[in-house]
Amino acid sequence: MIDIxxxxxxxxxxxxxxxxxxxxxxxxxSLIIGGSGTGKSVLLKCMIGLVKPDAGEVIYDGRDFLSGDxxxxxxxxxxxxxxxxxxxxxxxxxxxxxxxxPLDMLTDQSEEEKLDRANECLxxxxxxxxxxxxxxxxxxxxxxxxxxxxxxxxxxxxLFCDEPNSGLDPLTSIKIDQLIKEITDEYKVTTVxxxxxxxxxxxxxxxxxxxxEGNKLWEGDSETLTHSNVDELNEFINANKLIRExxx
Numbered sequence: 001m002i003d004i005x006x007x008x009x010x011x012x013x014x015x016x017x018x019x020x021x022x023x024x025x026x027x028x029x030s031l032i033i034g035g036s037g038t039g040k041s042v043l044l045k046c047m048i049g050l051v052k053p054d055a056g057e058v059i060y061d062g063r064d065f066l067s068g069d070x071x072x073x074x075x076x077x078x079x080x081x082x083x084x085x086x087x088x089x090x091x092x093x094x095x096x097x098x099x100x101x102p103l104d105m106l107t108d109q110s111e112e113e114k115l116d117r118a119n120e121c122l123x124x125x126x127x128x129x130x131x132x133x134x135x136x137x138x139x140x141x142x143x144x145x146x147x148x149x150x151x152x153x154x155x156x157x158x159l160f161c162d163e164p165n166s167g168l169d170p171l172t173s174i175k176i177d178q179l180i181k182e183i184t185d186e187y188k189v190t191t192v193x194x195x196x197x198x199x200x201x202x203x204x205x206x207x208x209x210x211x212x213e214g215n216k217l218w219e220g221d222s223e224t225l226t227h228s229n230v231d232e233l234n235e236f237i238n239a240n241k242l243i244r245e246x247x248x
Contacts (some may be wrong), residue, residue, distance in 0.1 A: 001025055002158060002190055007046055007056035009039075016042050017053065018214040026157075027188040029181055029204045031195055034211035035236060040194045041162060043211070047192065048080055048160055049073065060158065078106055081151030081189075083161040087143040089135040089150075096122065096131035099150045106154065121149040125179060141172035145179065152183060159184065161193040165200060173197060177204050198240040201225055210236070 002024040009017040016039045024030040032040050045051035047058050049065065058065040060076050068076070089098050100118035103109055109117070122128050125145040135143060144164060151159060161180060165173035177197075181204045184191040193200065201208060205222040212232045220228065226237060 001061055002047065002192070003057070003059040004043075004047065005057040005059070007043060007053050007058070009042055009046060009051065009053045016214050017046070019056070020211070020214075020216050022209055022216065022219070024190050024192050025207070026190045027184060028206045029184050029191045029193060030207040030209070031193050031201060031205045032209045032211065033195060033201060033236070038211040039214045040211055044160060044162060044192065044194050048082060049077065078154060079157040081154065081156035081159045083144070083147045083151045083159070083164055085163040085166050087135075087147040089143060089146060091135055093135075094131060095127065095133050095135070095138065095146050098135070098146055099131075099153055102150060102154050117153060118149075121153045122146075124152070124183070125149045140167055141169075141176065144168065144172075144176050148176075148179060148183070152187070152189075155187070157190060159189045159191045161191070161195075163194055163196070165195065165197045170199070174199060174203070180204070196240065198237070201237075201240075212236075 004020060004022045007017050007020040020043055032043060034040050042051060046053045063072060063076060065073060065076050090101070093101070096118055099121055100114050103114040103117060119128065119131065122131055125148050127142060127145055127149065130138060130142065164176050164180060168176065177200050180191065180193070183189060195201070202222050205225065208220055208222065208225055209216055210218040210233050218228050218230045218233050228234065
């Protein structure tokens, strides 16, 4: 479980996050949604330690990540898997070497153990035959799956995905959503996803947090998403529906 309490962040004279609270449960796909510039990615970066908030707490299963010592923070980071928006693969490394990279950096496993684990994760995302290929030789959807394989290679308790469907066609987006949901269910991971994708909201949004101008205006699930009385949320949903219609 991840608890966030009163997260505040200001850049210059602009307050990006204005006291965000929330709770993210194991085995659940939790979505953070909102328009561009509403603070979604900044909140995610605060949660994983890439940005230090001005105030607030991030609690991982009872452990205070922000105020903990370096050893505690390092231990919690080892329990995180992160899928970045652009997949963030190393162009000079093969698919297999990209997946095993966290094992090389953070474990003392033998070469055989690392290879076995990396290949196991590639198989889990349906890329067991792509290990020798370079990132430049695979599609955008395959790169996302490589990113997911790398994110789960350390058996994380917490999985963070920043716009996992960015740049993908609708069919591939659905497959990526299904894969993330399957992994969340299978391993009982606490999964937090930043997304604009309407299909993701409706299909895998077990818990959804809507941010607007740095505030949390609404929280619920996919079943109640389209029945809120929050004008800003309804406007956001309608705009997404219009974009999806234009893409068809």
